[in-house]
Amino acid sequence: MKALxxxxxxxxxxxxxxxxxxxxxxxxxxxILIDESILNKIMGQKPIDSCRILVEETGIPLQPEDLLHKRNQIMEQKLHSELKMMPGLMEFLLEFQGIYRMAVVTGASKKFLDSxxxxxxxxxxxxxxxxxxxIKKGKPEPEIYEKAMESLCVSKEHGIALEDSSNGALSAKRAGLYVIAIPNVYTSGQNFSFVxxxxKDLYEAKEHIKNLIL
Structure with missing residues (x-):
């Protein structure tokens, strides 16, 4: 069985x-202004690890756990009022439903994933x-994708990963998957030379996958 x-x-x-x-x-x-280079570092990281990096790099007088708690509180409010799908997501999911098994592979917490x-x-x-x-190690380490493949009983030769960040794409690549990168306005300057x-979007990714033979 093939997997996305x-x-x-x-x-x-x-x-x-x-x-x-x-x-x-x-x-x-x-x-404190957060430099773009710091934002690139935290992409795909486990939530607590991203907060550790933010504290270390900026010197903000907060413990990582306190920063995470404050960020989660604000995010919970925003998720209920401002959350939007990326363009083409529903069409993508409908196209491959029943053809590919699909998994969500995210550096976010289970609570946010479920929400x-x-x-x-x-x-x-x-x-x-x-x-x-x-997982113990977040992206760009391959652990999260290895667990995802195991959960679907799919070998790396039959899997395709879709990522928007360099850290995420590298995680999937290290796990041996075929990787499609769809950079957004926040990640377009990152290195994707290895994918x-x-x-440019999920519409293009959908058409590309339809032409792939796995």
Whole structure:
């Protein structure tokens, strides 16, 4: 059986701007601007690891756990009022439903994963859900994709991963998967030279996958 592995934040749903808005709200109170290079580092990381990096790199006078708690509080509010699917997601899921087994592979927590899928009513498309709660090492390490393949009983030769960030794409590539990158406004400047295909959006990715033979 063939499988599709989809990242969530920035690939399925437009959450990257919500995360950045939440972080800007917190860091703005300390007159701290977060450099783009720092944002690139935290893409795909486990939530607590991303907060550790933010604390270390910016010097904000908060513990990583406190920063994560504050960010989660703001994000919970934004998810209920501002969450949107990325263009082409529903068409993508409908196209491959019943043809490919599909899994969500996200560096977000299980709580946020469940909340987002419920809000958008798309959980039924997927056979497996791997979040940061199930792994020890976040992206760009391959562990999360290895677990996803194991959960679907799919070999790397029969899997395709879709990612919007370099860290996520590298994680999938290290796991041996065919990787399609769909950069967004926040990740377009990252290095994707190692991926198998670059698509401008999910519409293009859908057409490309239809022509692939796995």
């Amino acid at each position: 592995f989809l990242d969530m934040d920035g690939l399925m749903v437009d959450t990257e701007k919500l995360y950045q808005a939440a972080q800007n709200e917190i860091f703005g109170k300390y007159n 987002i899928l419920a809000s958008l009513n798309i959980r039924y498309f997927f056979s497996s859900f791997i979040s940061s709660d199930e 198998d295909y670059m698509a």
